[in-house]
Amino acid sequence: MRIWSLGSGSRGNALVVASGDRAVLVDCGFGPRALAMRLKRLGLVPEMLEALIVTHEHQDHADGAAKAHHKWRLPVYASAGTHAALRDIPAKYRMTLAPGTSVDVGAFTVEAAAIPHDAREPLAVALTATASGARVGIAHDLGAVPAALERLFARCDALCLEANHDATMLREGPYPRALQERIRGGRGHINNDEAAALAVRLAHPGLRALSLLHLSETNNAPEVAARAVQAALAKARVHVTAHPAAGRTPEALCAFDSASIGTQLALGL
Numbered sequence: 283m284r285i286w287s288l289g290s291g292s293r294g295n296a297l298v299v300a301s302g303d304r305a306v307l308v309d310c311g312f313g314p315r316a317l318a319m320r321l322k323r324l325g326l327v328p329e330m331l332e333a334l335i336v337t338h339e340h341q342d343h344a345d346g347a348a349k350a351h352h353k354w355r356l357p358v359y360a361s362a363g364t365h366a367a368l369r370d371i372p373a374k375y376r377m378t379l380a381p382g383t384s385v386d387v388g389a390f391t392v393e394a395a396a397i398p399h400d401a402r403e404p405l406a407v408a409l410t411a412t413a414s415g416a417r418v419g420i421a422h423d424l425g426a427v428p429a430a431l432e433r434l435f436a437r438c439d440a441l442c443l444e445a446n447h448d449a450t451m452l453r454e455g456p457y458p459r460a461l462q463e464r465i466r467g468g469r470g471h472i473n474n475d476e477a478a479a480l481a482v483r484l485a486h487p488g489l490r491a492l493s494l495l496h497l498s499e500t501n502n503a504p505e506v507a508a509r510a511v512q513a514a515l516a517k518a519r520v521h522v523t524a525h526p527a528a529g530r531t532p533e534a535l536c537a538f539d540s541a542s543i544g545t546q547l548a549l550g551l
């Protein structure tokens with residue numbers, strides 16, 4: 283399994299998750315030209331994409347979804363609520379991803395959990411590669427951490443978790459009070475400490491990669507997020523390195539051949 287970020291944050295989000303040469307796109311906050319250019323910078327091509335999963339309808343996650351569908355004929359997987367908000371995707375390409383169920387998408391089995399965020403029916407997703415059993419949990423915008431998400435993300439080989447803001451930087455920063463309250467009000471975005479606590483709870487011996495996503499450019503910084511999460515992991519004696527996503531530039535997040543020993547044991551393989 284290999285995972286790349288094409289961009290992360292309020293200016294546009296998209297992740298590519300690949301098993302061998304087959305891949306799916308998770309969120310599409312970029313138009314087709316920008317998407318193709320970002321893929322090219324990573325040595326990837328749009329033709330490797332077999333499907334698009336949209337976590338929720340906000341512009342930074344879904345702005346390019348319909349155009350990407352039309353250009354590359356991608357089926358679009360999303361919750362019923364998200365589909366209701368997405369436009370211009372023909373019915374036969376709208377695939378419903380219901381919380382608590384799993385569906386085969388290209389080279390993966392995809393499971394979803396409902397999460398709190400100020401969108402119609404936002405989801406967190408876990409993708410398990412059919413060939414290798416490798417598993418990644420992806421939570422983009424996340425206002426709080428429900429028990430269903432922790433169950434879904436247990437024993438992942440890789441985690442991609444939002445670490446949106448530093449609580450002090452948000453409180454002392456330029457955002458007006460009402461916006462601050464929307465961000466931290468349980469249906470907005472989790473902060474670095476909440477992401478750190480979640481990572482500690484989800485950690486297990488087979489966890490090999492932890493990426494921090496959707497960092498605010500105003501109320502966070504990569505080194506601030508990494509320091510907060512790494513300190514919590516060290517305190518809990520978890521030996522994994524937290525990698526803050528670059529934000530505006532595409533980058534490789536992680537790569538590994540197969541499910542970890544820990545995951546194999548958990549799955550009874």
Ligand SMILES: [Zn+2]
Nearest residue numbers: 292340342423
């Ligand atoms: Zn977002």
Ligand SMILES: [Zn+2]
Nearest residue numbers: 338340399423
């Ligand atoms: Zn959002």
